[in-house]
Each structure stands twice: as structure tokens, then as C-alpha cells.
Amino acid sequence: MNALQLTADWQPKEGYALSENEKITRKAQTGSAVWKNPSISIGKLPDPELKTDEVMIEVAAVGICGSDMHMYEADKEGYILYPGLTRFPNTLGHEFSGRVVEVGKEVRDLSVGDLVTVEEIQWCGLCDACRKGLVNHCTNMEELGFTTPGAMAELIAVKAKYCWKITELAERLGDEKEALNLAAMVEPTGVSYHAMFNRIATWKPGNYCVVFGGGPIGLSAIALAKAAGASQIIAFDVSETRLEMAKKMGATSAFDPRQIDDLNDLLLDLTYGRGVDFVVEAAGAPEFTLAPLKMGLGVGATITHIGRSERATPLSLEHYQVRGVQLAGSLGHAGHGTFPNVIRLMASGSLSMKPMISATYPLSEAKDAFKRLEARKDAKILLLPNG
Ligand SMILES: [Zn+2]
Numbered sequence: 001m002n003a004l005q006l007t008a009d010w011q012p013k014e015g016y017a018l019s020e021n022e023k024i025t026r027k028a029q030t031g032s033a034v035w036k037n038p039s040i041s042i043g044k045l046p047d048p049e050l051k052t053d054e055v056m057i058e059v060a061a062v063g064i065c066g067s068d069m070h071m072y073e074a075d076k077e078g079y080i081l082y083p084g085l086t087r088f089p090n091t092l093g094h095e096f097s098g099r100v101v102e103v104g105k106e107v108r109d110l111s112v113g114d115l116v117t118v119e120e121i122q123w124c125g126l127c128d129a130c131r132k133g134l135v136n137h138c139t140n141m142e143e144l145g146f147t148t149p150g151a152m153a154e155l156i157a158v159k160a161k162y163c164w165k166i167t168e169l170a171e172r173l174g175d176e177k178e179a180l181n182l183a184a185m186v187e188p189t190g191v192s193y194h195a196m197f198n199r200i201a202t203w204k205p206g207n208y209c210v211v212f213g214g215g216p217i218g219l220s221a222i223a224l225a226k227a228a229g230a231s232q233i234i235a236f237d238v239s240e241t242r243l244e245m246a247k248k249m250g251a252t253s254a255f256d257p258r259q260i261d262d263l264n265d266l267l268l269d270l271t272y273g274r275g276v277d278f279v280v281e282a283a284g285a286p287e288f289t290l291a292p293l294k295m296g297l298g299v300g301a302t303i304t305h306i307g308r309s310e311r312a313t314p315l316s317l318e319h320y321q322v323r324g325v326q327l328a329g330s331l332g333h334a335g336h337g338t339f340p341n342v343i344r345l346m347a348s349g350s351l352s353m354k355p356m357i358s359a360t361y362p363l364s365e366a367k368d369a370f371k372r373l374e375a376r377k378d379a380k381i382l383l384l385p386n387g
């Protein structure tokens with residue numbers, strides 16, 4: 001089959017202490033400290049072998065994610081930018097949809113011909129975290145497209161337990177191709193859904209909501225806030241094109257934070273002096289987004305933090321205490337019924353992710369798509385491995 005592979009050199013940085021597990025598995029915990037000189041190529045790989053609890057999927061559409069870009073891009077020393085769990089060489093791609101073409105003999109709930117999308121987090125179901133229901137924090141996790149072969153390929157074999165059928169979406173649209181393209185957006189949308197509705201159950205229709213960051217996750221959060229009945233969605237990003245996209249997705253106002261005088265004053269002005277109810281951090285810059293927040297947070301406000309940042313962030317905890325504010329860190333998209341709920345929202349017509357898809361490319365032209373995304377002008381580009 002044709003597939004896109006990323007290769008990189010195993011060269012742990014001086015001072016990075018490899019764990020025994022990392023030495024044995026060659027699975028780096030902090031990819032950016034280990035993998036050097038990334039390069040992508042498209043070529044032939046053997047077809048995957050199907051295990052008894054797996055299904056074979058003919059990949060229809062696969063999104064290029066910011067994480068893919070951060071594995072493809074290197075810093076000045078040549079190390080990949082992505083700081084997470086990684087093993088190379090590997091086929092990238094974790095936001096995808098496709099058609100089941102073969103079913104392992106233990107699989108009960110899927111059949112040949114089913115259209116599906118798949119959770120990226122390959123949770124084990126056996127560790128303490130999984131048994132608590134916190135599958136996004138699985139301690140035996142493999143990550144599809146990061147540590148195991150991904151979906152930028154004509155075929156992929158995945159365990160049936162990570163698959164979700166998109167039947168209602170295909171039925172509603174009456175167009176399988178369109179449904180499969182949108183289904184590739186379920187994973188990134190699921191990241192925002194998990195952060196907003198699972199991690200901390202305080203959402204109320206009517207909320208005044210702030211979304212920091214206009215990348216795919218922030219844009220998904222805007223669309224979800226709209227679908228969930230936010231009465232205002234105030235978006236922030238430093239890019240003009242992303243602010244425009246934020247408005248298309250449902251933001252009621254959109255600002256470049258460098259062009260406002262005072263964040264708290266602005267939020268108080270927009271909310272008739274009450275402050276906002278719900279804040280989504282999807283910018284990965286909490287020192288600029290969350291740190292300044294004080295009176296702009298309404299009484300009882302919730303903050304959910306999705307953007308990744310290793311830098312320490314000073315927070316006004318005194319305000320959190322006095323105003324009854326709560327903050328949740330959020331990671332992942334798996335479990336909790338998130339995938340089926342996102343699929344249903346899309347099928348119902350109340351969640352439209354279509355404006356975010358700016359282009360589609362055949363797999364053979366994937367390099368051009370990666371190159372184009374370096375400019376960070378597109379919200380989402382999809383590769384179509386089977387045409
Ligand atoms: Zn992703």
C-alpha cells in the first residue's frame with residue numbers, strides 16, 4: 001500500500017535521561033528531546049496484518065494536525081518540535097475516517113462496509129486510570145500516528161473498540177464522501193468537547209464564553225459553544241485569518257489581544273459588568289491568556305485548559321477563591337461517549353465543521369500540503385489516501 005512515513009534519528013539530547021522503557025521500546029516520552037532530522041516521504045509499505053480484535057479500514061480522509069506539523073518541523077538544532085510520546089519511523093495521521101473492508105474474527109459490532117471514525121488514544125482498559133474511566137490518562141497508552149502506524153496510508157488496522165460508526169452523519173448528508181470528510185473532523189472536535197463538557201460539568205446554555213486560540217481546537221470549541229447555546233462567544237487570536245475563521249464558526253466578537261488595552265475591562269464591557277462564565281484556553285499561551293484574567297471572570301466561572309505549555313503560569317488564585325472560579329486541565333478525546341455525541345451533533349446540523357476544511361489533497365501530494373501548512377493560514381487540510 002502507499003503510505004506517508006516520517007523518519008528521524010534517535011539522538012537523545014545531552015542531559016536527557018532515557019528511562020529503561022525508552023531504551024527498550026524506542027518510544028520517546030519527550031519526542032523533542034530525542035528525535036532529530038525529521039523527514040517525510042511517500043512510498044510503498046507492506047499492507048497491515050489484521051489481528052482478531054481489529055478491523056481493516058480503507059482510509060477515506062485524514063486531517064493534518066498541528067501535532068503532525070510539530071513532528072515534521074524541527075528547531076534550530078534539528079530536533080522535532082513535538083514534545084510528546086513518539087516512535088519513528090512511523091506513518092503519521094490520527095484524525096481520520098474510512099470504510100471497514102475486513103473484520104477480525106473476534107469483532108462483533110462492525111461489518112464490512114461500515115463507515116467509521118477512530119479514537120487516536122489507544123487506551124488499554126486495564127490500568128488504574130482506565131479502570132477509573134479516565135481513558136485519556138491511560139498509563140499503557142499507545143497513540144495512533146505517534147507510536148503506532150497512522151492513517152496517512154491506503155489501509156490501517158485498528159482495534160474495533162476504538163471505532164465509531166458515522167451512520168447518522170452519512171444518512172443526514174446523503175453523501176458518503178462528504179460524510180467521510182466531516183468524520184475526519186470528529187477527533188479534533190472531540191478534544192474540545194471533552195474539555196468543555198466532560199472534564200468539568202458546569203456548562204450552561206446562555207453562557208458568556210471566551211475562547212483563546214483560533215487553531216483547529218479553538219475553532220471547534222467556538223462551534224461547540226454555539227451548538228451548546230452560548231449567548232456570546234468572544235474569540236482571541238493574533239492572526240487576522242484565524243479571527244475571520246473564528247467569526248465564521250460562530251464567534252460573536254473576535255480580537256487580536258495585542259490590540260486591546262485591558263483584557264478584563266474588555267470582558268466586563270462585553271458582559272454588562274458581569275464577567276464571563278466559561279473560558280477555553282486553546283492557545284497554549286496561558287501566561288498571556290489565563291494569567292491576566294481577574295475581574296473579567298464572572299462569579300462561578302469555569303476555565304478549561306487544552307493548549308499545551310510547559311512554562312509556569314502565575315494565576316490570580318485569590319480571584320478564583322473569591323469569585324468561585326474553577327479550572328480543569330484537559331487532555332484527549334477518548335471515552336465518555338464523546339465521539340458518538342460529536343457525530344450526532346454533526347448529523348443533527350447544529351454543529352457544522354465544514355467551513356474549517358480549506359483544501360483536500362491526494363496522498364501522493366501530501367508533501368505540498370505539509371509545505372502549505374507551514375504558513376498556518378489554513379484551519380484544516382485533509383489528505384485523501386484512496387482518491
Ligand atoms: Zn491531532
Ligand SMILES: [Zn+2]
Nearest residue numbers: 124127130138
Ligand atoms: Zn489504560
